Amino acid sequence: MNFRMLPQALKMSVRSASPLLRFVERWTDIISVSTSQQVKTLDQMPGPSAAGFIWDLFFKQGLSRLHQLQLEGRRQYGPMWKASFGPIMTVHVAEPELIEQVLRQEGQHPMRSDLSSWKDYRQLRGHGYGLLTAEGEEWQNVRSLLAKHMLRPKAVEAYDGTLNAVVTDLINKLKLRKRENGSGLITDIAAEFYCFGLEGISSVLFESRIGCLEPVIPMETECFIQSINTMFVMTLLTMAMPAWLHRLVPKPWNKFCHCWDYMFQFAKGHIDKRLEEEAQRVTRGEQLEGHYLTFFLSQAGMPLKSVYSNVTELLLAGVDTISSTLSWSLYELSRHPRIQNALRDEVLRILQGRNIPNASDVGAMPLMKAVVKEILRLYPVIPANARVIINKDIIVGGYLIPRNTLITLCHYATSRDSKQFHDPDAFIPQRWLSRCERSHPYSSLPFGVGKRSCIGRRIAELEVYLALSRILIHFNMEPAEESNTVHPMTRTLLVPEREINVCFIER
Template sequence: MICMNLWRRMLPQALRLTGKSALPLLRWADVMQVKTLEQMPGPSAARFLWDLFFRRGLARLHQMQLEGRRKYGPVWKASFGPILTVHVAEPELIQQVLRQEGQHPMRSDLSSWKDYRRLRGEGYGLLTAEGEEWQSVRSLLAKHMLRPKAVEAYDRTLNSVVSDLMEKLKLRQQQNSSGLVTDVSAEFYRFGLEGISSVLFESRIGCLDPVVPVETERFIQSINRMFVMTLLTMAMPQWLHRILPKPWDTFCLCWDYMFQFAKGHINQRLEEERQKMARGERLEGSYLTYYLSQAGLPLKSVYSNVTELLLAGVDTISSTLSWSLYELSRHPEVQMALRDEVLAVMCGRAVPDAADVAAMPLMKAVMKEILRLYPVIPANARVIPDRDITVGGYLIPKNTLITLCHYATSRDPKHFRDPDAFVPQRWLSRSEAHPYASVPFGVGKRSCIGRRIAELEVYLALSRILMQFDVKPAEENDTVHPMTRTLLVPERAINLRFIER
């Protein structure tokens, strides 16, 4: 009390000083107002787990962001099993976090992913590595995955995959008199996996064949099951794995097969390279496994990075393409305008390339709007390992998990007028939204390294689908909502009618 009274007497004098001499006192005032983690609002651990597992379920984690924002404000804390996390749901505060993340930023610990790698002796990839190990691989891959000119080199490879998709869609829609294609997400999931595989291996794995190879289908199922088990295994303390072993055992079996699948394709490509060398042929390639292997990375690191890149890109492509056609089918005026844009750019040509996309502003606006409404990763995360930081007036201790609530900010009416509506035109004019209100690929060094390849694959596929088909809903007022499965996915099958033009 004495200190506070003294401060009140000193404050008027401080304010009469010059700006320079008063600055230290004003900074000291800011420090005095910083609150501790204990003072941060949020549900009790029991209440949060009740909401999570019984009232709302893991599938509704994205909606719990909106509820937390309404109840507690832009910053709140909650315990997810053994993990205490601070939720941040305001663009300015997300920006504060990211500006303090340091030279080697950390995402969420992904503790169960790392536990598996330690258990099996596998290496860490771009999603799980930290520090210098992460930085060296990130720098290497960025040359081939983020530079626009480097990404343009993949358009011929990706267009070959798009051609197979078009044949598959044509076959599917011809099997039904109304042109109905059920569960388009499953079809686009296989398309996404085939596309990322062609970029990684410069070879095909049969996802779009009339009969998908058994090993490829099993790989797809393993990815899906692993993402479901990720949330569950992270929420369970390790001692609980011994009492309830099934989730952890299932999680490990999924990863076992995913590594086995990737290693098989990597070894095949490396053997082909060895045979070329034995014949005295020149080694060259434009696929990512080649760049990784030629950079002198340990084979264990090549295995882990390729495995993580395989699973990272598939959902982005599948989800974005599915939701794009879902919304375009429900907004025929936007679909018509986008088709007109594509046809005008193509000038009678049948197959677009990367350079054509640059002349399609509405196409890019549709993509931005879809990722605002349905961000593939509804919440990103950061861990600041080396120092405490201040966010929103709270002192957050180092090593605290900070969840960045992108779903909540991208659907906030304060930042987006009519936030639940599909309005891609909002991106064609100068946006009034805060630049961190919708950041579906993340920002900075830890942003999604595959975003440009994923975007290009979606742009090329969407262009050709609209040139060949009118896309309509399976039924009027057939509404599909998103759900959380670590990633944000449709809660049930999206069915659409493809009418040949």
């Protein structure tokens, strides 16, 4: 038999064999690759020493520069390298073709990453797992249920009225801030959009308002916002620390738990309020109906413990995406008046004299989609994603990656790769409208891809499109200072390193 035909012959014979022989099929993949090239091991993979990586991380670059370490790692070691972060050894992949190889081998129940400190907290408090922390069949069941209401276009369109009501409050809040300042300058627009994002996702989850866009934000809402911010900072520290170290250095872990305690308490209070209102309606003989996610989860028979955990995780997952994308959008549009004017013209042309767009309107705005896509390429909310392939060894880029290895997908590096994008650090939305510039489909994945892609993508995009359209109708935006460059920083998520200030001129 031709040696190159051996792997296929082995696969065909193993498919009908007992489960005890299935391991043979896994090794046939290795044989296939080894006939054309030598498969290398992790020991042969380049990368910094543990001490060198810690030096870069904490002293040379800093935790806030994790996204920059992707660029540095690719420059020094090539498209794949390994590094150790505390007790965690991870393989970094910074080339779209290799990222595609990883994602095409992730299996039926892909595991994003361990998020060990998040899971440790839930076990400590007896909470359930939500969509961000569950794995296996538990994750698949929740994902399938939520996908019906969050990924189907028709289901998402049903939220445009709810979201437009929140956008109206945002516009009024921006006008109020502008009048208070007199000059039209609004400082720290990310804070305003953070409140807008939280109000929007709360409306979708609870079909009720929590006061984020009021002149004075309720104290409990302000505390929730601060808890999210602090929790993300503490996530990096707690995941780098072995569990036994929490006893010796308790402050980061205790602070991390305190933040989660408040977030669960906040979500539980709003869920219980809605469920109580529904129970009273049943008592009065009224028919139950609703267009908010907590209603769908509770009516699907999901245990209350799981409802609490899923809603809590959806709350925090939806806020930064909206805040970051809108903040960077206004930052770049204020510095590119021609693009701003072209986008405004597109909005006005589609609306034909109306002031409030709906889901079908924004779906017909190609430049709007290109602007948001370009913002998410330059400033991906999640600068790196991760996978843990738990059921098999895989081969990526000629290396054998053992099962249970943490693989970091370096999206920030691939989305700013000059081999993929002309002038990669420049804001050029038209690149997404041109047939001349073709990048690899895995070079920019701000929402991920496949089963583990962002469940709230369509709702987040709709909220951003609606908000940007109406901001453009009401305001011209100009930079506060022409040379006031703002760079991104890592806080688990990618955020502006300092305030973004924009001058709003009413139209």
